[in-house]
Amino acid sequence: MATLRIGIIMHGVTGRMGMNQHLIRSIVEIRKQGGVTLANGDRLLPDPILVGRNAERIAALARQYGIERWSVDLDKALANPDDTVFFDAATTQARPALLKRAVQAGKHIYCEKPVATNLAEALDLYRAARAAGVKHGVVQDKLWLPGLRKLQLLNDAGFFGQVLSVRGEFGYWVFEGDLQPTQRPSWNYRSEDGGGIILDMLCHWRYVLDNVFGKVRSVSCLGATHIPQRWDEQGKPYRATADDAAYATFELENGVIVQLNSSWCVRVRRDDLVTFQVDGTHGSAVAGLTDCWTQSRVNTPKPVWNPDVRQTHDFFDDWVKVPDTTVYDNAFKVQWELFLRHVAGEGEFRWNLLEGAKGVQLVELGLQSWKERRWLDVPELTGREGA
Structure with missing residues:
Protein backbone atom coordinates (compact mmCIF):
# COMPACT_ATOMS: atom_id res chain seq x y z
CA MET A 1 0.00 0.00 0.00
CA LYS A 142 -17.21 19.21 21.03
CA LEU A 143 -19.11 16.62 18.96
CA TRP A 144 -16.27 14.12 19.48
CA LEU A 145 -15.83 14.62 23.22
CA PRO A 146 -16.38 11.31 25.05
CA GLY A 147 -19.02 12.82 27.33
CA LEU A 148 -21.12 14.15 24.47
CA ARG A 149 -20.68 10.95 22.46
CA LYS A 150 -22.09 9.02 25.41
CA LEU A 151 -25.03 11.43 25.59
CA GLN A 152 -25.63 10.91 21.88
CA LEU A 153 -25.52 7.14 22.38
CA LEU A 154 -28.11 7.35 25.17
CA ASN A 155 -30.34 9.53 23.00
CA ASP A 156 -30.03 7.19 20.01
CA ALA A 157 -30.90 4.23 22.25
CA GLY A 158 -34.08 5.94 23.48
CA PHE A 159 -32.85 6.01 27.08
CA PHE A 160 -34.41 9.40 27.84
CA GLY A 161 -37.87 8.69 26.46
CA GLN A 162 -39.20 12.12 25.55
CA VAL A 163 -36.45 14.68 26.21
CA LEU A 164 -37.86 17.58 28.20
CA SER A 165 -34.96 19.90 28.89
CA VAL A 166 -31.20 20.39 28.75
CA ARG A 167 -29.20 22.46 31.22
CA GLY A 168 -25.58 23.32 30.60
CA GLU A 169 -22.97 25.04 32.73
CA PHE A 170 -19.70 26.08 31.13
CA GLY A 171 -16.74 28.07 32.37
CA TYR A 172 -14.29 28.71 35.15
CA TRP A 173 -12.56 31.61 36.85
CA VAL A 174 -10.18 33.39 34.50
CA PHE A 175 -7.79 35.39 36.65
CA GLU A 176 -7.86 39.12 36.13
CA GLY A 177 -4.07 39.30 35.86
CA ASP A 178 -3.24 41.43 38.90
CA LEU A 179 -3.12 38.90 41.76
CA GLN A 180 -1.88 36.10 39.52
CA PRO A 181 -1.36 35.79 35.75
CA THR A 182 -4.40 35.26 33.56
CA GLN A 183 -4.75 31.96 31.69
CA ARG A 184 -6.47 33.38 28.60
CA PRO A 185 -5.23 36.03 26.13
CA SER A 186 -6.21 39.63 26.82
CA TRP A 187 -7.84 40.15 23.41
CA ASN A 188 -10.61 37.77 24.55
CA TYR A 189 -11.90 40.61 26.73
CA ARG A 190 -11.78 43.43 24.17
CA SER A 191 -14.71 43.59 21.77
CA GLU A 192 -12.70 45.77 19.39
CA ASP A 193 -10.25 42.87 18.97
CA GLY A 194 -12.92 40.23 18.36
CA GLY A 195 -13.35 39.16 21.98
CA GLY A 196 -16.49 38.19 23.84
CA ILE A 197 -17.85 34.96 25.27
CA ILE A 198 -21.05 35.16 23.20
CA LEU A 199 -19.04 35.18 19.97
CA ASP A 200 -16.84 32.40 21.32
CA MET A 201 -19.35 30.03 22.88
CA LEU A 202 -22.66 30.42 21.04
CA CYS A 203 -20.88 29.08 17.94
CA HIS A 204 -20.14 25.93 19.95
CA TRP A 205 -23.63 25.69 21.39
CA ARG A 206 -25.24 25.98 17.95
CA TYR A 207 -23.58 22.87 16.56
CA VAL A 208 -23.90 20.94 19.83
CA LEU A 209 -27.63 21.61 20.02
CA ASP A 210 -28.29 21.05 16.30
CA ASN A 211 -26.39 17.76 16.20
CA VAL A 212 -27.14 16.22 19.59
CA PHE A 213 -30.45 17.58 20.89
CA GLY A 214 -32.41 19.22 18.04
CA LYS A 215 -32.40 22.21 15.73
CA VAL A 216 -32.51 25.62 17.40
CA ARG A 217 -35.81 27.44 16.86
CA SER A 218 -35.43 30.55 19.03
CA VAL A 219 -33.07 32.22 21.47
CA SER A 220 -33.11 34.58 24.43
CA CYS A 221 -29.70 35.76 25.62
CA LEU A 222 -28.39 38.09 28.31
CA GLY A 223 -24.73 39.03 28.27
CA ALA A 224 -22.67 40.77 30.93
CA THR A 225 -19.24 42.25 31.49
CA HIS A 226 -18.85 41.30 35.13
CA ILE A 227 -15.19 42.32 35.47
CA PRO A 228 -14.60 45.74 33.88
CA GLN A 229 -10.82 45.87 34.30
CA ARG A 230 -8.19 43.23 33.64
CA TRP A 231 -4.40 43.10 33.22
CA ASP A 232 -2.73 42.07 29.97
CA GLU A 233 0.27 39.82 29.26
CA GLN A 234 2.67 42.66 30.13
CA GLY A 235 0.93 43.34 33.45
CA LYS A 236 -0.71 46.54 32.22
CA PRO A 237 -4.32 47.27 33.19
CA TYR A 238 -6.88 47.64 30.41
CA ARG A 239 -10.63 48.15 30.16
CA ALA A 240 -12.57 44.98 29.41
CA THR A 241 -15.06 45.94 26.71
CA ALA A 242 -16.30 42.45 25.79
CA ASP A 243 -18.89 40.30 27.51
CA ASP A 244 -17.37 37.74 29.89
CA ALA A 245 -20.60 35.88 30.69
CA ALA A 246 -23.70 34.84 28.76
CA TYR A 247 -26.97 33.45 30.08
CA ALA A 248 -28.96 31.94 27.22
CA THR A 249 -32.20 30.02 26.80
CA PHE A 250 -33.04 28.17 23.60
CA GLU A 251 -36.21 26.56 22.30
CA LEU A 252 -35.58 23.66 19.93
CA GLU A 253 -37.82 22.59 17.06
CA ASN A 254 -38.71 19.38 18.92
CA GLY A 255 -39.95 21.37 21.92
CA VAL A 256 -36.91 20.78 24.15
CA ILE A 257 -36.01 23.77 26.35
CA VAL A 258 -32.29 24.44 26.79
CA GLN A 259 -30.60 26.70 29.32
CA LEU A 260 -26.86 27.31 28.89
CA ASN A 261 -24.73 29.51 31.11
CA SER A 262 -21.25 30.43 29.86
CA SER A 263 -18.90 32.40 32.07
CA TRP A 264 -15.25 33.28 32.64
CA CYS A 265 -16.32 34.60 36.07
CA VAL A 266 -17.49 31.45 37.82
CA ARG A 267 -15.75 29.12 40.25
CA VAL A 268 -16.21 25.44 39.50
CA ARG A 269 -18.20 23.21 41.83
CA ARG A 270 -19.44 20.58 39.41
CA ASP A 271 -18.11 17.43 37.80
CA ASP A 272 -16.22 19.18 34.98
CA LEU A 273 -15.50 22.53 33.32
CA VAL A 274 -18.63 21.95 31.24
CA THR A 275 -21.61 19.81 32.19
CA PHE A 276 -24.85 19.04 30.38
CA GLN A 277 -27.87 17.63 32.20
CA VAL A 278 -30.54 16.05 30.02
CA ASP A 279 -33.88 15.26 31.64
CA GLY A 280 -36.44 13.01 29.96
CA THR A 281 -39.57 11.10 30.85
CA HIS A 282 -37.70 7.78 31.16
CA GLY A 283 -34.34 8.93 32.46
CA SER A 284 -31.76 11.65 32.94
CA ALA A 285 -28.04 11.99 32.28
CA VAL A 286 -25.26 14.37 33.21
CA ALA A 287 -22.20 14.56 30.97
CA GLY A 288 -18.89 16.35 31.30
CA LEU A 289 -15.98 16.40 28.88
CA THR A 290 -15.21 12.69 29.29
CA ASP A 291 -17.65 11.04 31.70
CA CYS A 292 -21.41 10.61 31.77
CA TRP A 293 -23.76 9.49 34.54
CA THR A 294 -27.33 8.25 34.19
CA GLN A 295 -30.41 7.85 36.36
CA SER A 296 -33.30 5.84 34.96
CA ARG A 297 -36.96 6.23 35.78
CA VAL A 298 -37.02 3.16 38.02
CA ASN A 299 -33.90 4.27 39.92
CA THR A 300 -35.08 7.80 40.63
CA PRO A 301 -35.32 8.50 44.40
CA LYS A 302 -38.37 10.12 45.98
CA PRO A 303 -37.10 13.21 47.82
CA VAL A 304 -39.18 14.90 50.50
CA TRP A 305 -38.72 18.62 51.13
CA ASN A 306 -37.83 19.31 54.75
CA PRO A 307 -35.60 22.35 55.28
CA ASP A 308 -35.58 21.83 59.05
CA VAL A 309 -33.45 18.66 58.89
CA ARG A 310 -29.92 18.39 57.54
CA GLN A 311 -29.86 16.44 54.27
CA THR A 312 -28.30 13.01 54.80
CA HIS A 313 -29.09 11.47 51.43
CA ASP A 314 -26.24 11.67 48.91
CA PHE A 315 -28.03 12.30 45.62
CA PHE A 316 -24.82 11.72 43.66
CA ASP A 317 -24.89 8.06 44.74
CA ASP A 318 -28.12 7.57 42.79
CA TRP A 319 -26.34 7.99 39.45
CA VAL A 320 -24.60 5.26 37.42
CA LYS A 321 -21.50 5.98 35.35
CA VAL A 322 -21.66 5.08 31.66
CA PRO A 323 -18.72 2.77 30.87
CA ASP A 324 -16.15 3.42 28.16
CA THR A 325 -17.15 0.96 25.45
CA THR A 326 -14.64 2.22 22.89
CA VAL A 327 -11.33 4.07 22.69
CA TYR A 328 -11.87 7.83 22.55
CA ASP A 329 -9.22 9.67 20.57
CA ASN A 330 -8.56 13.42 20.78
CA ASN A 352 -18.63 22.84 6.56
CA LEU A 353 -18.60 26.63 6.23
CA LEU A 354 -22.40 26.78 6.10
CA GLU A 355 -22.55 25.01 9.46
CA GLY A 356 -19.95 27.49 10.69
CA ALA A 357 -22.13 30.34 9.45
CA LYS A 358 -25.03 28.97 11.50
CA GLY A 359 -22.92 29.48 14.59
CA VAL A 360 -22.26 33.10 13.64
CA GLN A 361 -25.99 33.54 12.95
CA LEU A 362 -26.80 32.43 16.50
CA VAL A 363 -24.14 34.80 17.85
CA GLU A 364 -25.72 37.75 16.03
CA LEU A 365 -29.19 36.82 17.25
CA GLY A 366 -27.89 36.35 20.79
CA LEU A 367 -26.30 39.80 20.77
CA GLN A 368 -29.48 41.30 19.30
CA SER A 369 -31.59 39.54 21.93
CA TRP A 370 -29.39 40.99 24.67
CA LYS A 371 -29.56 44.48 23.18
CA GLU A 372 -33.33 44.41 22.63
CA ARG A 373 -34.12 42.31 25.71
CA ARG A 374 -36.41 39.88 23.84
CA TRP A 375 -36.79 36.42 22.30
CA LEU A 376 -35.79 36.01 18.65
CA ASP A 377 -36.59 33.27 16.16
CA VAL A 378 -33.71 31.58 14.32
CA PRO A 379 -34.45 31.48 10.56
CA GLU A 380 -33.33 28.51 8.49
CA LEU A 381 -29.99 29.24 6.82
CA THR A 382 -29.49 28.01 3.25
CA GLY A 383 -26.41 29.95 2.18
CA ARG A 384 -28.29 31.98 -0.42
CA GLU A 385 -29.21 34.78 1.97
CA GLY A 386 -27.91 38.18 0.84
CA ALA A 387 -26.41 36.79 -2.35
Whole structure:
Protein backbone atom coordinates (compact mmCIF):
# COMPACT_ATOMS: atom_id res chain seq x y z
CA MET A 1 0.00 0.00 0.00
CA ALA A 2 1.19 3.50 -0.86
CA THR A 3 1.88 6.47 1.39
CA LEU A 4 0.40 9.62 -0.13
CA ARG A 5 1.65 13.05 0.87
CA ILE A 6 -0.83 15.86 1.59
CA GLY A 7 0.63 19.33 2.03
CA ILE A 8 -1.03 21.51 4.67
CA ILE A 9 -0.39 25.22 5.22
CA MET A 10 -0.92 25.74 8.97
CA HIS A 11 -1.47 29.38 9.93
CA GLY A 12 -1.97 30.58 13.50
CA VAL A 13 -0.36 27.64 15.28
CA THR A 14 1.73 29.69 17.72
CA GLY A 15 -1.46 30.46 19.64
CA ARG A 16 -2.76 28.25 22.45
CA MET A 17 -5.45 26.37 20.52
CA GLY A 18 -3.63 26.17 17.20
CA MET A 19 -0.47 24.85 18.84
CA ASN A 20 -1.84 22.44 21.42
CA GLN A 21 -4.88 20.94 19.77
CA HIS A 22 -4.27 21.27 16.05
CA LEU A 23 -0.51 20.97 15.67
CA ILE A 24 0.68 18.89 18.64
CA ARG A 25 -2.32 16.67 19.41
CA SER A 26 -3.65 16.32 15.87
CA ILE A 27 -1.20 16.71 12.98
CA VAL A 28 1.92 15.62 14.89
CA GLU A 29 0.07 12.59 16.27
CA ILE A 30 -1.32 11.68 12.85
CA ARG A 31 2.23 11.81 11.48
CA LYS A 32 3.47 9.60 14.34
CA GLN A 33 0.88 6.95 13.53
CA GLY A 34 1.95 6.93 9.89
CA GLY A 35 -0.90 8.99 8.50
CA VAL A 36 -4.62 8.47 7.94
CA THR A 37 -5.65 5.10 6.53
CA LEU A 38 -7.83 5.26 3.42
CA ALA A 39 -10.37 2.66 2.32
CA ASN A 40 -7.98 1.01 -0.13
CA GLY A 41 -5.26 0.69 2.50
CA ASP A 42 -3.19 3.66 1.34
CA ARG A 43 -2.03 6.09 4.01
CA LEU A 44 -2.44 9.85 3.74
CA LEU A 45 0.53 11.50 5.46
CA PRO A 46 0.31 15.21 6.37
CA ASP A 47 3.31 17.33 5.36
CA PRO A 48 2.69 20.64 7.13
CA ILE A 49 4.36 24.00 6.62
CA LEU A 50 4.00 26.30 9.62
CA VAL A 51 3.33 29.92 8.67
CA GLY A 52 3.46 32.88 11.04
CA ARG A 53 4.76 36.41 11.49
CA ASN A 54 7.44 35.72 14.09
CA ALA A 55 10.28 33.78 12.43
CA GLU A 56 11.98 32.91 15.71
CA ARG A 57 8.84 31.47 17.30
CA ILE A 58 7.68 29.57 14.23
CA ALA A 59 11.14 28.10 13.59
CA ALA A 60 11.48 26.97 17.22
CA LEU A 61 8.05 25.34 17.10
CA ALA A 62 8.92 23.51 13.89
CA ARG A 63 12.20 22.23 15.37
CA GLN A 64 10.55 21.08 18.57
CA TYR A 65 8.00 18.90 16.79
CA GLY A 66 10.05 17.68 13.86
CA ILE A 67 8.34 19.81 11.22
CA GLU A 68 10.74 20.39 8.34
CA ARG A 69 9.07 23.41 6.76
CA TRP A 70 8.15 26.83 8.08
CA SER A 71 7.78 30.33 6.62
CA VAL A 72 6.83 33.93 7.35
CA ASP A 73 5.73 34.45 3.72
CA LEU A 74 2.07 33.51 3.42
CA ASP A 75 1.82 34.57 -0.22
CA LYS A 76 4.67 32.24 -1.15
CA ALA A 77 3.09 29.39 0.79
CA LEU A 78 -0.26 29.90 -0.93
CA ALA A 79 1.46 29.93 -4.31
CA ASN A 80 2.91 26.44 -3.81
CA PRO A 81 0.68 23.98 -5.74
CA ASP A 82 2.08 21.06 -3.75
CA ASP A 83 0.28 22.26 -0.61
CA THR A 84 -3.43 21.77 -1.21
CA VAL A 85 -4.95 22.47 2.23
CA PHE A 86 -4.97 25.77 4.14
CA PHE A 87 -5.73 25.77 7.87
CA ASP A 88 -6.27 28.87 10.00
CA ALA A 89 -6.44 29.22 13.78
CA ALA A 90 -5.44 32.89 14.07
CA THR A 91 -7.73 35.78 15.01
CA THR A 92 -11.40 35.73 14.06
CA GLN A 93 -11.32 39.25 12.65
CA ALA A 94 -8.63 38.38 10.10
CA ARG A 95 -10.06 34.96 9.21
CA PRO A 96 -12.48 35.80 6.36
CA ALA A 97 -9.85 37.69 4.35
CA LEU A 98 -7.25 34.97 4.91
CA LEU A 99 -9.59 32.19 3.90
CA LYS A 100 -10.70 34.15 0.83
CA ARG A 101 -7.05 34.37 -0.26
CA ALA A 102 -6.66 30.64 0.22
CA VAL A 103 -9.83 29.93 -1.77
CA GLN A 104 -8.60 32.16 -4.59
CA ALA A 105 -5.37 30.16 -4.57
CA GLY A 106 -7.41 26.97 -5.04
CA LYS A 107 -6.78 25.55 -1.58
CA HIS A 108 -9.17 23.38 0.38
CA ILE A 109 -9.81 25.19 3.65
CA TYR A 110 -10.25 24.10 7.24
CA CYS A 111 -10.50 26.60 10.09
CA GLU A 112 -11.27 27.29 13.70
CA LYS A 113 -14.55 28.85 14.73
CA PRO A 114 -15.98 31.44 14.60
CA VAL A 115 -15.51 31.64 10.83
CA ALA A 116 -16.23 35.39 10.95
CA THR A 117 -17.46 38.08 13.31
CA ASN A 118 -20.68 38.63 11.33
CA LEU A 119 -23.09 36.53 9.31
CA ALA A 120 -22.67 38.44 6.04
CA GLU A 121 -18.94 37.65 5.93
CA ALA A 122 -19.52 34.04 6.96
CA LEU A 123 -22.03 33.47 4.16
CA ASP A 124 -19.86 35.27 1.62
CA LEU A 125 -17.00 32.96 2.52
CA TYR A 126 -19.20 29.87 2.16
CA ARG A 127 -20.41 30.98 -1.27
CA ALA A 128 -16.85 31.76 -2.41
CA ALA A 129 -15.61 28.30 -1.40
CA ARG A 130 -18.57 26.62 -3.05
CA ALA A 131 -18.12 28.60 -6.28
CA ALA A 132 -14.42 27.72 -6.35
CA GLY A 133 -15.17 24.03 -5.96
CA VAL A 134 -12.82 23.61 -2.99
CA LYS A 135 -13.60 21.46 0.01
CA HIS A 136 -14.17 23.27 3.28
CA GLY A 137 -14.64 22.50 6.94
CA VAL A 138 -14.98 24.16 10.33
CA VAL A 139 -13.75 22.83 13.66
CA GLN A 140 -16.68 21.52 15.73
CA ASP A 141 -14.64 19.53 18.23
CA LYS A 142 -17.21 19.21 21.03
CA LEU A 143 -19.11 16.62 18.96
CA TRP A 144 -16.27 14.12 19.48
CA LEU A 145 -15.83 14.62 23.22
CA PRO A 146 -16.38 11.31 25.05
CA GLY A 147 -19.02 12.82 27.33
CA LEU A 148 -21.12 14.15 24.47
CA ARG A 149 -20.68 10.95 22.46
CA LYS A 150 -22.09 9.02 25.41
CA LEU A 151 -25.03 11.43 25.59
CA GLN A 152 -25.63 10.91 21.88
CA LEU A 153 -25.52 7.14 22.38
CA LEU A 154 -28.11 7.35 25.17
CA ASN A 155 -30.34 9.53 23.00
CA ASP A 156 -30.03 7.19 20.01
CA ALA A 157 -30.90 4.23 22.25
CA GLY A 158 -34.08 5.94 23.48
CA PHE A 159 -32.85 6.01 27.08
CA PHE A 160 -34.41 9.40 27.84
CA GLY A 161 -37.87 8.69 26.46
CA GLN A 162 -39.20 12.12 25.55
CA VAL A 163 -36.45 14.68 26.21
CA LEU A 164 -37.86 17.58 28.20
CA SER A 165 -34.96 19.90 28.89
CA VAL A 166 -31.20 20.39 28.75
CA ARG A 167 -29.20 22.46 31.22
CA GLY A 168 -25.58 23.32 30.60
CA GLU A 169 -22.97 25.04 32.73
CA PHE A 170 -19.70 26.08 31.13
CA GLY A 171 -16.74 28.07 32.37
CA TYR A 172 -14.29 28.71 35.15
CA TRP A 173 -12.56 31.61 36.85
CA VAL A 174 -10.18 33.39 34.50
CA PHE A 175 -7.79 35.39 36.65
CA GLU A 176 -7.86 39.12 36.13
CA GLY A 177 -4.07 39.30 35.86
CA ASP A 178 -3.24 41.43 38.90
CA LEU A 179 -3.12 38.90 41.76
CA GLN A 180 -1.88 36.10 39.52
CA PRO A 181 -1.36 35.79 35.75
CA THR A 182 -4.40 35.26 33.56
CA GLN A 183 -4.75 31.96 31.69
CA ARG A 184 -6.47 33.38 28.60
CA PRO A 185 -5.23 36.03 26.13
CA SER A 186 -6.21 39.63 26.82
CA TRP A 187 -7.84 40.15 23.41
CA ASN A 188 -10.61 37.77 24.55
CA TYR A 189 -11.90 40.61 26.73
CA ARG A 190 -11.78 43.43 24.17
CA SER A 191 -14.71 43.59 21.77
CA GLU A 192 -12.70 45.77 19.39
CA ASP A 193 -10.25 42.87 18.97
CA GLY A 194 -12.92 40.23 18.36
CA GLY A 195 -13.35 39.16 21.98
CA GLY A 196 -16.49 38.19 23.84
CA ILE A 197 -17.85 34.96 25.27
CA ILE A 198 -21.05 35.16 23.20
CA LEU A 199 -19.04 35.18 19.97
CA ASP A 200 -16.84 32.40 21.32
CA MET A 201 -19.35 30.03 22.88
CA LEU A 202 -22.66 30.42 21.04
CA CYS A 203 -20.88 29.08 17.94
CA HIS A 204 -20.14 25.93 19.95
CA TRP A 205 -23.63 25.69 21.39
CA ARG A 206 -25.24 25.98 17.95
CA TYR A 207 -23.58 22.87 16.56
CA VAL A 208 -23.90 20.94 19.83
CA LEU A 209 -27.63 21.61 20.02
CA ASP A 210 -28.29 21.05 16.30
CA ASN A 211 -26.39 17.76 16.20
CA VAL A 212 -27.14 16.22 19.59
CA PHE A 213 -30.45 17.58 20.89
CA GLY A 214 -32.41 19.22 18.04
CA LYS A 215 -32.40 22.21 15.73
CA VAL A 216 -32.51 25.62 17.40
CA ARG A 217 -35.81 27.44 16.86
CA SER A 218 -35.43 30.55 19.03
CA VAL A 219 -33.07 32.22 21.47
CA SER A 220 -33.11 34.58 24.43
CA CYS A 221 -29.70 35.76 25.62
CA LEU A 222 -28.39 38.09 28.31
CA GLY A 223 -24.73 39.03 28.27
CA ALA A 224 -22.67 40.77 30.93
CA THR A 225 -19.24 42.25 31.49
CA HIS A 226 -18.85 41.30 35.13
CA ILE A 227 -15.19 42.32 35.47
CA PRO A 228 -14.60 45.74 33.88
CA GLN A 229 -10.82 45.87 34.30
CA ARG A 230 -8.19 43.23 33.64
CA TRP A 231 -4.40 43.10 33.22
CA ASP A 232 -2.73 42.07 29.97
CA GLU A 233 0.27 39.82 29.26
CA GLN A 234 2.67 42.66 30.13
CA GLY A 235 0.93 43.34 33.45
CA LYS A 236 -0.71 46.54 32.22
CA PRO A 237 -4.32 47.27 33.19
CA TYR A 238 -6.88 47.64 30.41
CA ARG A 239 -10.63 48.15 30.16
CA ALA A 240 -12.57 44.98 29.41
CA THR A 241 -15.06 45.94 26.71
CA ALA A 242 -16.30 42.45 25.79
CA ASP A 243 -18.89 40.30 27.51
CA ASP A 244 -17.37 37.74 29.89
CA ALA A 245 -20.60 35.88 30.69
CA ALA A 246 -23.70 34.84 28.76
CA TYR A 247 -26.97 33.45 30.08
CA ALA A 248 -28.96 31.94 27.22
CA THR A 249 -32.20 30.02 26.80
CA PHE A 250 -33.04 28.17 23.60
CA GLU A 251 -36.21 26.56 22.30
CA LEU A 252 -35.58 23.66 19.93
CA GLU A 253 -37.82 22.59 17.06
CA ASN A 254 -38.71 19.38 18.92
CA GLY A 255 -39.95 21.37 21.92
CA VAL A 256 -36.91 20.78 24.15
CA ILE A 257 -36.01 23.77 26.35
CA VAL A 258 -32.29 24.44 26.79
CA GLN A 259 -30.60 26.70 29.32
CA LEU A 260 -26.86 27.31 28.89
CA ASN A 261 -24.73 29.51 31.11
CA SER A 262 -21.25 30.43 29.86
CA SER A 263 -18.90 32.40 32.07
CA TRP A 264 -15.25 33.28 32.64
CA CYS A 265 -16.32 34.60 36.07
CA VAL A 266 -17.49 31.45 37.82
CA ARG A 267 -15.75 29.12 40.25
CA VAL A 268 -16.21 25.44 39.50
CA ARG A 269 -18.20 23.21 41.83
CA ARG A 270 -19.44 20.58 39.41
CA ASP A 271 -18.11 17.43 37.80
CA ASP A 272 -16.22 19.18 34.98
CA LEU A 273 -15.50 22.53 33.32
CA VAL A 274 -18.63 21.95 31.24
CA THR A 275 -21.61 19.81 32.19
CA PHE A 276 -24.85 19.04 30.38
CA GLN A 277 -27.87 17.63 32.20
CA VAL A 278 -30.54 16.05 30.02
CA ASP A 279 -33.88 15.26 31.64
CA GLY A 280 -36.44 13.01 29.96
CA THR A 281 -39.57 11.10 30.85
CA HIS A 282 -37.70 7.78 31.16
CA GLY A 283 -34.34 8.93 32.46
CA SER A 284 -31.76 11.65 32.94
CA ALA A 285 -28.04 11.99 32.28
CA VAL A 286 -25.26 14.37 33.21
CA ALA A 287 -22.20 14.56 30.97
CA GLY A 288 -18.89 16.35 31.30
CA LEU A 289 -15.98 16.40 28.88
CA THR A 290 -15.21 12.69 29.29
CA ASP A 291 -17.65 11.04 31.70
CA CYS A 292 -21.41 10.61 31.77
CA TRP A 293 -23.76 9.49 34.54
CA THR A 294 -27.33 8.25 34.19
CA GLN A 295 -30.41 7.85 36.36
CA SER A 296 -33.30 5.84 34.96
CA ARG A 297 -36.96 6.23 35.78
CA VAL A 298 -37.02 3.16 38.02
CA ASN A 299 -33.90 4.27 39.92
CA THR A 300 -35.08 7.80 40.63
CA PRO A 301 -35.32 8.50 44.40
CA LYS A 302 -38.37 10.12 45.98
CA PRO A 303 -37.10 13.21 47.82
CA VAL A 304 -39.18 14.90 50.50
CA TRP A 305 -38.72 18.62 51.13
CA ASN A 306 -37.83 19.31 54.75
CA PRO A 307 -35.60 22.35 55.28
CA ASP A 308 -35.58 21.83 59.05
CA VAL A 309 -33.45 18.66 58.89
CA ARG A 310 -29.92 18.39 57.54
CA GLN A 311 -29.86 16.44 54.27
CA THR A 312 -28.30 13.01 54.80
CA HIS A 313 -29.09 11.47 51.43
CA ASP A 314 -26.24 11.67 48.91
CA PHE A 315 -28.03 12.30 45.62
CA PHE A 316 -24.82 11.72 43.66
CA ASP A 317 -24.89 8.06 44.74
CA ASP A 318 -28.12 7.57 42.79
CA TRP A 319 -26.34 7.99 39.45
CA VAL A 320 -24.60 5.26 37.42
CA LYS A 321 -21.50 5.98 35.35
CA VAL A 322 -21.66 5.08 31.66
CA PRO A 323 -18.72 2.77 30.87
CA ASP A 324 -16.15 3.42 28.16
CA THR A 325 -17.15 0.96 25.45
CA THR A 326 -14.64 2.22 22.89
CA VAL A 327 -11.33 4.07 22.69
CA TYR A 328 -11.87 7.83 22.55
CA ASP A 329 -9.22 9.67 20.57
CA ASN A 330 -8.56 13.42 20.78
CA ALA A 331 -11.67 15.21 19.47
CA PHE A 332 -9.70 17.62 17.28
CA LYS A 333 -7.64 14.78 15.82
CA VAL A 334 -10.76 12.75 14.99
CA GLN A 335 -12.24 15.62 13.02
CA TRP A 336 -8.92 16.32 11.28
CA GLU A 337 -8.81 12.70 10.10
CA LEU A 338 -12.36 12.95 8.76
CA PHE A 339 -11.53 16.15 6.90
CA LEU A 340 -8.35 14.74 5.37
CA ARG A 341 -10.25 11.68 4.17
CA HIS A 342 -12.87 14.02 2.70
CA VAL A 343 -10.17 15.94 0.81
CA ALA A 344 -8.90 12.60 -0.50
CA GLY A 345 -12.37 11.85 -1.84
CA GLU A 346 -13.65 9.60 0.94
CA GLY A 347 -16.87 10.44 2.74
CA GLU A 348 -18.98 13.53 3.17
CA PHE A 349 -18.02 16.24 5.64
CA ARG A 350 -21.14 18.01 6.86
CA TRP A 351 -19.29 20.29 9.29
CA ASN A 352 -18.63 22.84 6.56
CA LEU A 353 -18.60 26.63 6.23
CA LEU A 354 -22.40 26.78 6.10
CA GLU A 355 -22.55 25.01 9.46
CA GLY A 356 -19.95 27.49 10.69
CA ALA A 357 -22.13 30.34 9.45
CA LYS A 358 -25.03 28.97 11.50
CA GLY A 359 -22.92 29.48 14.59
CA VAL A 360 -22.26 33.10 13.64
CA GLN A 361 -25.99 33.54 12.95
CA LEU A 362 -26.80 32.43 16.50
CA VAL A 363 -24.14 34.80 17.85
CA GLU A 364 -25.72 37.75 16.03
CA LEU A 365 -29.19 36.82 17.25
CA GLY A 366 -27.89 36.35 20.79
CA LEU A 367 -26.30 39.80 20.77
CA GLN A 368 -29.48 41.30 19.30
CA SER A 369 -31.59 39.54 21.93
CA TRP A 370 -29.39 40.99 24.67
CA LYS A 371 -29.56 44.48 23.18
CA GLU A 372 -33.33 44.41 22.63
CA ARG A 373 -34.12 42.31 25.71
CA ARG A 374 -36.41 39.88 23.84
CA TRP A 375 -36.79 36.42 22.30
CA LEU A 376 -35.79 36.01 18.65
CA ASP A 377 -36.59 33.27 16.16
CA VAL A 378 -33.71 31.58 14.32
CA PRO A 379 -34.45 31.48 10.56
CA GLU A 380 -33.33 28.51 8.49
CA LEU A 381 -29.99 29.24 6.82
CA THR A 382 -29.49 28.01 3.25
CA GLY A 383 -26.41 29.95 2.18
CA ARG A 384 -28.29 31.98 -0.42
CA GLU A 385 -29.21 34.78 1.97
CA GLY A 386 -27.91 38.18 0.84
CA ALA A 387 -26.41 36.79 -2.35
